[in-house]
Amino acid sequence: MSSGIGPLDRRNSVGVKIGSVVVGGCNPIVVQSMTNTDTADADATVKQVQQLAAAGSEIVRITVNTEEAAAKVSTIREKLDAVGCLVPLVGDFHYNGHKLLTDYPDCAIALAKYRINPGNVGFGRKKDNQFSTMIEKAIEYNKPVRIGVNWGSLDQVLLTKMMDDNAKLAEPLETDEVMREALIVSALKSAERAEELGLPRDHIILSCKVSGVQKLITVYRDIAKRCDYALHLGLTEAGMGSKGIVASTAAMGVLLQEGIGDTIRVSLTPEPGGNRSNEVIVAQEILQTIGLRSFTPLVTACPGCGRTTSTVFQELADSIQAYVRSQMPIWKNDYHGVEEMTLAVMGCVVNGPGESKHADIGISLPGTGETPTAPVFIDGKKSMTLRGDNIAEEFRDIVDKYVQERYSHK
Numbered sequence: 024m025s026s027g028i029g030p031l032d033r034r035n036s037v038g039v040k041i042g043s044v045v046v047g048g049c050n051p052i053v054v055q056s057m058t059n060t061d062t063a064d065a066d067a068t069v070k071q072v073q074q075l076a077a078a079g080s081e082i083v084r085i086t087v088n089t090e091e092a093a094a095k096v097s098t099i100r101e102k103l104d105a106v107g108c109l110v111p112l113v114g115d116f117h118y119n120g121h122k123l124l125t126d127y128p129d130c131a132i133a134l135a136k137y138r139i140n141p142g143n144v145g146f147g148r149k150k151d152n153q154f155s156t157m158i159e160k161a162i163e164y165n166k167p168v169r170i171g172v173n174w175g176s177l178d179q180v181l182l183t184k185m186m187d188d189n190a191k192l193a194e195p196l197e198t199d200e201v202m203r204e205a206l207i208v209s210a211l212k213s214a215e216r217a218e219e220l221g222l223p224r225d226h227i228i229l230s231c232k233v234s235g236v237q238k239l240i241t242v243y244r245d246i247a248k249r250c251d252y253a254l255h256l257g258l259t260e261a262g263m264g265s266k267g268i269v270a271s272t273a274a275m276g277v278l279l280q281e282g283i284g285d286t287i288r289v290s291l292t293p294e295p296g297g298n299r300s301n302e303v304i305v306a307q308e309i310l311q312t313i314g315l316r317s318f319t320p321l322v323t324a325c326p327g328c329g330r331t332t333s334t335v336f337q338e339l340a341d342s343i344q345a346y347v348r349s350q351m352p353i354w355k356n357d358y359h360g361v362e363e364m365t366l367a368v369m370g371c372v373v374n375g376p377g378e379s380k381h382a383d384i385g386i387s388l389p390g391t392g393e394t395p396t397a398p399v400f401i402d403g404k405k406s407m408t409l410r411g412d413n414i415a416e417e418f419r420d421i422v423d424k425y426v427q428e429r430y431s432h433k
Contacts, residue, residue: 033282036253037225039167042111042135044081046228046286047253051316052279053286054306055082055255057115059299062092062099069102071299076110077352078300079307079318082286084113084138087123087130097129111135113169117143117176121156131164136228138169141213142176154213158220167226168217169255172210174233177202181209203238206231207246214252227252228286232259236274247283256284263292268305279313304348320347320364323378323385327370330390336370339388339415343368346419358430366422376400384425386418401425 038048046053056075060067062085072083087093100112114134116123121144124131131137137157145153161168172178182205189195196204210229217227229252231242239258247254258274261267271289278284289309291302307318324340325331343366354361367382369375371390379385379400386409388397397409399421409417 034247034254036251036285037227039225039228039253041082041113041167043109044111046082046255050285052284052310053081054079054303054310055084055113055286055288056080056299056303056306057084057288057290058086059293062086063089063095065095065098065102068095068099072099072103072110072112073106073108074298074300075303076108078303080110080300080303082111082113082135084115087114087116087120087134088118090123090126093123093127093130096127097133100133113138116140116157118145120144121153121160124157124160131160131166134166136167136169137161138171139213140171140173140176141209142173142178146180154216155220158217158222161217161226162221165226167228168222169228169230170210170213170217171230171232171255172206172213173259174202174206174238175259177205178209181205181212199238203233203242203245206233206242207249210246211250214250224252228255229253230255230257232257234258234260236270239274240277243278243283244281253285254283255286255288257288257290259290261290261292263294267291271305272309275309276313279309279315317362319351319362320366322347323365323367323369323382325370325374325378330373331370332391333370333388335414336368336388339386339418340368342415343419343422347422354426354430357432358426359432361426361430364426364429376405380404383429384422386414388414 033049036047038050039046044053058068058071060071062068068085075083087096112134113136115138117140120139139157144150158168182202185201185205189201210231214227214229218224231246233239233242243254243256256275256278258271261271275284275287287306289302289306291305293299310316311318311321322340322344327337365382367378367385369378369385369387372393375387376398379387380403383402385400386397389395395410397414398405399407399409
């Protein structure tokens with residue numbers, strides 16, 4: 024059963040090819056992430072890139088900050104290719120990118136895209152030369168570039184000049200307004216310079232990242248009106264756990280709803296020992312719940328109340344969600360459209376049958392004091408009733424059978 028929700032109107036942008044992935048140009052919004060391993064440790068980096076790609080990251084960025092890291096990039100690419108992990112790698116450069124791209128041509132070739140921060144490429148004439156060198160290397164190796172301006176590392180020379188000019192106005196703008204404008208000017212002027220040097224427009228992606236929700240919305244609304252470059256969207260330093268998830272969703276949800284954004288990253292700080300792939304899952308769920316893309320069947324489940332003192336429905340919902348996510352790498356190769364399947368695991372008779380009927384497959388478990396039976400609804404109709412201690416296994420078998428019968432083989 025389809026929700027009937029189609030793609031939202033997207034802002035027109037120039038498409039940029041990054042390996043096998045195209046960002047912008049009205050193509051599906053791309054999910055990306057970044058490793059937090061030392062890139063000089065090739066094996067650890069390969070392992071994490073594989074994990075992120077398996078979770079659904081369509082582009083993975085790696086830090087290239089030292090000669091040791093640059094020397095290992097081609098090895099990382101080769102190891103990934105050897106195991107069939109073809110996800111494009113993006114090199115994240117700050118301060119010394121001009122030198123690393125020049126001294127390590129194998130690194131420059133192995134990367135699918137370079138990320139340049141205009142605020143961290145040097146100062147004065149040195150800045151101009153170093154930025155030009157990186158763009159020239161991108162041209163030489165036919166690589167796209169993300170010009171990524173960041174609130175925390177804004178070009179101080181540009182900002183100072185704009186602050187001074189603002190102070191001379193009869194009605195000066197607020198400091199925050201000048202800083203937001205400086206972000207946009209830095210990105211647009213850098214892109215203009217890159218094009219002057221010969222980098223094609225369809226090789227440029229822009230980003231203007233800040234850590235405040237309302238500031239991000241304001242900045243991206245503005246830059247979206249002033250250019251047709253593809254835009255990378257993300258709330259920088261979003262934070263940990265629920266704070267990072269809520270802040271990223273609040274900011275990007277508004278912009279995506281307005282058709283702004285061609286590729287996204289959710290910059291979550293992992294819990295100690297936590298799974299880096301969580302940021303990929305959150306990014307996918309933002310896009311899927313808005314209705315922009317489908318990645319994996321989603322499970323509707325009730326929050327629980329005094330009618331549901333048993334934890335059976337919670338455990339079943341958790342196990343089914345984990346199961347369908349683990350199966351997706353297999354299912355997506357064999358079944359067309361399975362990612363749009365909807366499931367419902369409900370805890371009592373109040374909303375259970377109704378919600379279950381709205382899903383492709385739904386189960387309404389008994390609440391406190393209810394008859395210990397669990398009706399299962401398939402395509403809106405009651406199909407069977409489960410009882411006993413093996414409801415979870417039986418329901419999973421029902422899901423498997425539905426996938427095999429409902430979704431055509433590719």
